[in-house]
Every structure is written in structure tokens, then in C-alpha cells.
Amino acid sequence: MLKILYILKKEFLVLGRDIHSLAVLFIMPVAFILIMSLTMRDLFASHAVRQIKILVVNRDRGDPSRAFIAALEKLDTFAFHLMEAGSDLDLIRRKMFDSDIKFALVIEKGFSLLPKPDLSDQTTRRMTLLVNPTVNRQTYLILKNTLAANLAKTRLASLLKGRQDMLAYAGIDLDQIMQSTAGLIETRYVYKGRQRFKIPTAVQQSVPAWLVFSMFFVVIPLSNTFIAEKNYGTLLRLQSMNVSTGLLLVGRLLPFFIVNLIQVVLMILVGVFLVPLAGGDALTMGDSYAGLLLITTAVSFSSISLALLVAAVAKTTEHATTIGGVLNIILAAIGGIMIPKFVMPHFMQTLSVVSPMSWGLEGFLDIFLRNGNVLDVLPEFLLLFIFGVVMLGTTAVVIKKKMLL
């Protein structure tokens, strides 16, 4: 027991004085979480409900134009900002770029005459939509179709106004006709696999993703220490001191498990407190601390086991850093760490199931995003555990073959 304490003390002293390893394990993921949570907000927002800002200039004084705007304002999708009726094109353009608003809708004089337009005059335009050319085409089409639908509704309402008696005689309820047709459409989501799929926010994706990434980066300090001990005779000295192989292995696993636990706590604190301070959303944690500990243990076990294998295979610290770094980046790229899986093409999503980082990420998303519990993270736990056992077994074979321990 005393020996374990001295091993822990030594590992933490060495790690605490290794500025490069500290940067990789703690500063790198914090920076990634902050940067990605803020820069990817728009990407994630396009998958969530996020209002599109539109400037509105109403040069028409009639009731139909006011009704038209009122109808639009009821839609959650858009946020309208009214400008003075006298605003000219130049002022509107400046306002658009100064306020980073992609659209401006100008309702021209005579809009209220729309129910009785001169249909033979094809050049007549009662509305002008100003669009920033960088705008996403899909967003533009959604807006244009929404405007067209509401315009048709406004025209219908104006046409039928004052003809309620006639409609009542025909047994038609005008209010019923004018009700939103959206309620007539029922939306049902269909899932390929799990039923609890939910799109995360930027911070909900970034925290677990870069947390898993950084946990796997224990490969750098762990393999460097192991290889230095191997090459500089320290391992030989320890073995000659009647220090058991088991103690040497525990001396590798335990300190880095504690490092992984510190990483989890730190990254959660960053997500909950630091990201909101920087202007992003706050991380929601879910309720299952037992589930969180379970998935943390599994990710830690698999990452340390993989690191031990890299350390056993590599001959030099440079070799280990290259193998470990490249391996981690590949596992992260295909595992949905760098790019969220739900925006990946189908074949890439299929490929992601081979990455242990993907299992770890899904486990953390189960807790943070889907409010899952121990049972929910059990599949990922088992996958990671089996992966860790396979890596440890392979490490034992390599070590025996190379007679390292």
C-alpha cells in the first residue's frame, strides 16, 4: 500500500512538472471546448429552432399589410425588426450589414390593393425581399415560401371580407378556413436505431467530444514515461528491486485513471460555467452520477490500455508520440469527435461504430443529453471494457515477447 502511494506521488510529481503533457491533457481540451462551443453554435442551431432575423419596412398604410405583418410575427421561425416607413434602400442596406441581418422585407405602397391587382401588369411588385448573397439557399426558400403562403392567406382574407353572409348561406365557416393549416399536419420522427436520438447543442456536443479526446491523450505522458523507464534502465532497476509486475502495471493504471477523473470534472466545470461566460450555452448534466462514473471508468480503462499497448510497441518517445497522436486523431475523426456524427454522410456514420471514442462519446451524450442512467450506458460500457481487455491482453503478449517486464 505504501509503495502504491509512493508510485502515485512520483507519477503526479513527474506529470505536474511536465508542461507539455499538462497542456495536452488539460489546456488543449478546454481550448477546444470553448472554441467549438462558440464557433459551431450556428451549425447546431440550424438543426434546432433558431429565429431568422428580418428587417421590415412597411410603406403601405392599409389594414391588409398590417395584418400580413401581424400574421408573420406569430411564426416562431422569424424575428421581425420594424424600420421607419421612410427608410430608403441605402439605409436598409447599411442596417442589414451593420446588424448582421440577412433579409429585409419592403412592403411597397399599394400592397393593400393586392386583392384587386392589375393582373395584366406583370411588372407590378408590391413587396421587395432584400437578401444578403451569402445566405443559405435553403433558408432563403423557406422564407420566400412562407411569405408567399401568408400573402395568399392575406389576399383570401381580404377577398372574403364582407362576404360572410354569403359564405354562411353556403355553410362555410370563414374562421375555420382562415385557421392555420399547420395543425392539419402531424409530424412523426422515425429512427434507424435508438429511439432516444436527440440533436445536441454545440456545448453538449463539444464537452463530451473533447473530453473523450483528451482522455485518450494520456497516451503521450504514459508512453513517454514507460519508454524512458525502459530505455534508461529504470525499469531494469525496478525489476531488480523485487517490485512485482502487478505493482508496476497498477502503478501505470491508477495515476492516469485519477488524471482522467480530474479531466472529467474540469471539462464539466468548463461546460457549465466557463462556456456561458464566453457567450455560449451552458452544459446540462443529466441526473445519473452513477452512470457518469461508469462511463468515465470505461473510457479511462480503454484509453489507458491503448496507451500501454502503444508504449509497449514503440521503441522511442518520438515513435510513441507519433503513433499515439495519429491514432487518436484518426479515432476522433471517424468517431464523431471532430465532426458530429449526425452531419456525417451515412457511410461515415456506419464507420464511426469502430471507434472507441465514438462509444465513449455516445455514453457521455446518454448522460448529458438524453438524461440516461446506468442501464442506458451499459452497452457503451461493455464495448469499452472489452476493448480495454483486448488492448491489455495484446500489451501482455508484446511485453512477454519483448521481455520488457
Place this chain on the structure above:
Amino acid sequence: MIQIRHLFKSYGRQVVLDDINLSIEKGVITGLLGPNGAGKTTLVSILIGVVPADRGEILIAGRSLDENLGEIQTICSIVPQNLAIYPMLSARENLEYFGALQGLKGSNLKSSMAYCTEIASLQSFLDKRVGKFSGGMKRRLNLAIGLLNNPRILYLDEPTVGVDTQSRNYILETIKSINQEQETTIIYTSHYMEEIEQVSDTIAILDEGRLLLHAAKETLLQPQGSVTIRVNGINDMLRQSLGRIASVRVLDDGIQLQRDTRLRDNLIEILLLLKKQGVDVVALDSRDKTLEALFLDITRKRLRDAC
């Protein structure tokens, strides 16, 4: 103290140790010599119990190494050729870590650390990061860690590589004093022949896995060969006179005397004879057998790690 009988070790088809038989007495410093790849490191690795032998028997302090490995390891220690220390830790932290892993604790650990620090002359640098030490200081710390458990057998693998003359001398003096004060049995491997000559009591030479020689230093390095007196010319009368003296060979330009028990008497007689005959002595060649010459004679000059 150490008895090795019919020891064999091979890696695949390569035989690394081939029927080694060696006996080392208690309190003796044995210089272990051999070219690169001779099997020195493997032999030491087997003796400290980190590499298993294929065949053979090793007795340490009268007990079988195979059957009492853990116990034997507590009375042995190795100072590896590489600096087996942590550069990110201070000297104190290094000593404390290795001491604790050897089972030392409390006052035993503290007193042992103090003793080893004094031996290595590092008292003033205990809390300095080892990465900032000079080469000599690192070597001394490497040695100090090897002494923490007060070993009865100490294996030193090139303990002075890359240090200045003062540090080298200090380390060699320390090794000798440890040996004399505590009767520590030491196996010392080095490529520096003069070091081996300086510290060893016995010398063992390994080559291509075989033990070629093991004997006391005095026996191996006693003066051998001949002494030659170079002269200007030898006339017939002189040649006849010299021919009567045993262990003397007359050359064209000199007289060669065998190094044997008659050397001193022969040398005096011949020098008087030359003086009497008025023959001038040009030079006196007296070549002792050095350890390096002996090593090269035994192991040959062929490179072992060339194509």
C-alpha cells in the same frame, strides 16, 4: 558468494551465454570485460533476476537464485549503465521513491538516504531537479540509489560513462571504499581498461558467450615477455660470452632477456660485460603486458559489431 555452473542462454538461434562457470568470492571486486555483444549484459541481467537462464545453476550467498529470487534481490543492487533516475524529480525525491520501492520506510529510509547522499557528495543539491545536474552529479546519484538497500552484492555497469576525471576518480574511490568497509562483492563491467585495472581484484573476460578467462589481477598482469638491450654492434667474442648465459638470446642489434627469475642477475652481468668490452647501450626496451594488450590478445582485434 556467487557461483555459476553450466549457465546457458540463447535468444532464438543466437547463443548468448555458452556453458559459463564462474565462482566469485565474498568481498571481491571482479572486473567483467568483453567486446560488444559478448554477453556481459545478459549475464548481469540473469544474476539480478530479470532475465531467466535457459539452463544452469546460480547460487548466491549459498542459495539458489531460481528458488529464492525475491529474497536474493533484497541483498543485491544494480547501477545500470544508463542513468536510471527521473530527471523531473529532485535528488531527494528520487532517493525516496527508489528507497520506498525497496521496502525502506520511516527512519530506515531517512538514514539510508542520508548515508547515500553523503557517499555521493550531494548534500547541497538534494532539492535540486536532477535534470539540471551535471553529468558527474547524475552518475553519483545513480550510484547512490544503488546503495540505498546496503547491498551485499553490487553490479556496476559502466558507472563512469561520460563523466569528468574528478567525478570518475571520486566514483572509483567510493567503490573501493564501499568494498573495503562493508565487504561488498562487486561485479564491475566497463570498457575502460585502466578502471578495471584500478579497482578489480579479479578479472573475467567474456567473448561470444564464452568465459575465456577468470583470474586474479596480479596473476594476469604480472610482467611478462622480455627486456631488450639495443647496442651498436656485437662482435664474435661478445656473442660467445653472451651465449653462455641462460635465458638470453643474441639478436643482430641487441640482446633479448627473458622475464624470469634470473632477469635481474642476467641484466647486471650483461651490462658489466658490455662495459668491459666497450660496447655502448643505445636503448633499453622493457614492455610490460597491459590489460588492454592482454584483452586484445585473448579476444582478437576483429570488430564484433561490423558487417
